[in-house]
Amino acid sequence: MSTGNTTRSDRAALYGYLVAFDKVDELLVAAAAVRDAGYTRWDAHTPFVIHGLDVAMGVKKTVLPYIVFLAGLTGAAAGILLQWWTNAVDYPFLISGKPLFSLPANIPVAFETTILFAAISALVGMLALNGLPQLSHPLFSNRSFKRVTDDRFFISIEAQDPLFEVAKTRELLESVSDQPVEEIEELS
Amino acid sequence: MQGNALDITTETRHLDGVLRPALIVCGVLATIGIGGSLLLAKGSEGGMDHLLETYLVSFAFFLSISLGALFFVLLQHCTRAGWSVVVRRVAEALAGNVWLMAVLAIPVVLGMDHLYHWTDAAAAAHDPLLAGKLGFLNPSFFIVRLIAYFIIWGVMASFLHRTSIAQDKSGDPGLTLRMERFSAPGMVLFALSLNFAAFDLLMSLDPHWFSTIFGVYYFAASVVAFLAVMPKILYGLQTRGILKNAVTVEHYHDFGKLLFGFTVFWAYIAFSQYMLIWYANLPEETEWFLKRQTGEWTTVSLILIFGHFVVPFLLLVSRFIKRRPLLLALTGGYVALTCWVDIYWLVIPEFSPGVARFGLLDILCLLGMNGVFSAAVLFRLSRHSVIAEKDPRLEESLAFENA
Known part of the structure; x- marks a missing residue:
């Protein structure tokens, strides 16, 4: 949808990318790939606790x-x-x-x-x-994200991440999921 | 949702080559222990009495490990636990040792006249309190009760072990259901029998004294003792190539968590018993603690508070030790020793007020019974696979991860 002529400042700021998964195994593989790519500001979203996700995401021990x-x-x-x-x-x-x-x-x-x-x-x-309580979150504006409380698994990478590059990050996410990568806008 | 289950088709699950050298070590321990303590006891005045007293300590200690194991197996079935399937066979073997403990109870029964003051009919004649308890505390009823306890425990342990082994062959998931249905009422029977056994074997050493929480205290000690030896046994098996892949750091972690929890539970029960008696300040209740707070026993009491609670608490509170099998096995071994000291503290002050006469005799007796007990566990383990092969939750246990 975005063409090379439109610049970021024309629209609301980009919060990050979101991509969905149908199965837990796909999510775990993808999480490991994102972890290995070195991203730090990203998250996995699931309807229930998934054992082994912490390791796949490389989550550090909490204090x-x-x-x-x-x-x-x-x-x-x-x-x-x-x-x-x-x-x-x-x-x-x-x-x-x-x-x-x-x-x-x-x-x-x-x-x-x-x-x-x-x-x-x-x-x-x-x-x-966890930075809570938070009244809203950019991800909540996405329609497909509503299924995160039901039967979908998601990974989001924030634009704030130092490694984030519009094209490269999208490529990475497209390589790990067969579903479309969606752009999420910052809350206005 | 779990991670991928491990493939354990190539796992070593029989003791085979390990059994013989291990049995030899146990045999040597048993011979040195039994022979040495008998020689030592014969050679000194009142030695046989001392041996009998310390025998009761070690007997109650190893019984507590078996009962803790039986509780664990019952609990896993009651809760339909998935994580523990891969370690359950080892617990079943430990629980099966109640039959051995039934045999080892014979010296306690034979030495009853020395160990239990209430067996003395002449004393009861001058002592209205003893006379009043004669209906319950008398030798024949005591023996009948002991037999009943061991039959209850033995039948439960054998049923759960045998049914699980039958499942190894048939793979019938219905057997799991059967064990679950058996375990819930079994748990009630277990609680009642353990309580009364604690009253009979340990509390009645001072027939004047009573504490309704005493059975729970022995229960807490049992579960702690079992959870303490379990990582040690698993680590020992794994270093010899058995269960090498099937038991993972996650299973150790869970034993660590349970050990931590039950250590706190033990302290909670111990303090609950102490505080009520301390607060009410009634002479017939405080005398029991007075004995344990005078002379050298004060030190032993303090050793228990710090050694059996504060130190294990600090060691096990973080994930660090719980997720390192060798360290957890060592911590468990240490906690098991403090469990033995705990029972020593329950028994010996009744015979040796003021003087904590810990010595070679106690060590030899403990070692000797350790040899016999371990040999029986190893033998029981060697006869079947150490994994509950076709348990419907085996996959879940293999893939288990702590959240």
């Missing part, structure tokens, strides 16, 4: 576990501090003859605050690392 672990430690410390301060320092309160600050009694609360901090940081950290 989320470390965030959660640190948050958990913080939670444990916070729980202990809270009980120490409220029960033993600020308002000393003697319960059934136990020492004012006794660890066994504090463990259930510390356990709960550990879980609370870890769980909240897992959720918030996951959202932040």
Whole structure:
């Protein structure tokens, strides 16, 4: 549809290319090809979890576990501090003859605050690392992309990718899929 | 959706050449262990009593591995698990060892008079608490119960093993359904029998004391012990060329995750038991922990908290060790040792308050039983393929990947 005479600035900016696949195996092969070509700003879109896709895409290990672990430690410390301060320092309160600050009694609360901090940081950290929440996305304007929640698998490569070249990237995607490569426009 | 299943037509699935040297090692271990501990016990005053006590520790420890394995096999059928099919035969062989444990229970029964204070009728006459429990805690009913437990466990383990082996030949998927239908009610029976066995074998060492969570504690210890030895066994088989391709790093990873989870579960149960007793502060309950918090046993208690919980927690929390078979096998071996210390801590303070008299006798007894136990597992494994050949979920297990 685009001819050599039209320049990019005539139309909305290009977000990237999108291509569809019918089968998981095709997607995995294509993902490996895109990975090997060295692209970094691209994604695979599927209706369900596909084992082995992470490897095929070359997804790096997430830092989320470390965030959660640190948050958990913080939670444990916070729980202990809270009980120490409220029960033993600020308002000393003697319960059934136990020492004012006794660890066994504090463990259930510390356990709960550990879980609370870890769980909240897992959720918030996951959202932040994924750049969520996002009100819309350029891909949502594509009609065929709607089947991503049903029975189609997709790969999109962003124009922002340092390796992205209009012709070369299109060629790569055409070589891995027998379906047409579609242009996706940036949100206006 | 899974990746492509591995082709395992050329996989080594029989122990063949490995069996003989392994059995010789086990035989040597058993001979040194049994002979050495008997010699050592005969030579010292009260030695036979000490041997009997440490025998109960090792007995309860190896029983816990078998019961953990039985639980694992039941659980895989209950949940229709796909990932574990390729390792299930090994677990079945471990579970089958409950028959061996039934034989090894004989010394415990013969030594009952020394091990269990409640067998003493004269003591019961002066002790209203013992007299009140006489209807349950008496030698003949104890023996009847032990026989019942071992029959329940043995029949379940044999049924699951035999049916799976029958499937190797017939390939009938109906057999899988049959094992699944069997496993759900089997799990209920397992839970009840394990609880009562823990009460009988370990909790009744102090017949005055009671803790309703004690059975769950032994259950947690069992599952941890099984999950700890499993990577070690798989690694041992793989370095000898067996199951080399079929068992992948993904299966190790899952054992690592389960071991991590059940280590936390063990700590959770241990603490639940401790905290309620500590908080209520009732003399008839606290005496049990008091024994384990005085003298040298304080150190053993601390070793358990750090060695059996904190260290394994930190080791297994990241993916690093879980995805490295050798490291996971080593970690598992270490955790298994702490499981043994855990049972030592349950049993020995009853006989040796204040003094954690750990010594050569304990090591020899553990080694000896290890030799016998391992030989029985190897023998059971050698008689059939180590893969559940025609299980309908074998493909799924071979292609398994952690998300």
